[in-house]
Amino acid sequence: MTYIIAEPCIGTKDTACVDVCPVxxxxxRKDEATFADETMLYIDPEVCIDCGACEPACPVQAIFTADLxxxxxxxxxxxxxxxxxxxx
Numbered sequence: 001m002t003y004i005i006a007e008p009c010i011g012t013k014d015t016a017c018v019d020v021c022p023v024x025x026x027x028x029r030k031d032e033a034t035f036a037d038e039t040m041l042y043i044d045p046e047v048c049i050d051c052g053a054c055e056p057a058c059p060v061q062a063i064f065t066a067d068l069x070x071x072x073x074x075x076x077x078x079x080x081x082x083x084x085x086x087x088x
Contacts, residue, residue: 001065002045003054004080006073008062009040017054017063023047026054042083 005017005026018026018041025047028035043054043063055063064070066077 001067002048002050003043003052003063004045004066004069004077005041005043005058006062006064006069006076007040008060009058011039012060012062013038013041014059015041016057016059017041020053020057022051022053023049025049042080044084045081046084 013035015026015030018029025044026041027044028038028041040062045066050065052065064073069077
């Protein structure tokens with residue numbers, strides 16, 4: 001089950017999760033042009049290998065497996081996927 005980033009990341013954008021991801025599936029990174037414009041980070045569901053390294057690295061507990069995402073943040077499953085679809 002892929003991981004997603006939810007509402008607690010909005011306005012925080014702590015990149016500790018980016019630093020521990022072994023497959024570079026969390027964007028935008030600080031060195032990307034869109035970093036300043038985005039309000040949060042996103043996990044690419046097509047690239048995520050479900051290793052779970054990002055979850056404990058998040059200081060605001062914004063990362064969940066899709067199946068354990070709290071009901072109030074379920075829409076972030078699609079928001080993460082859509083962000084990557086719209087980048088293409």
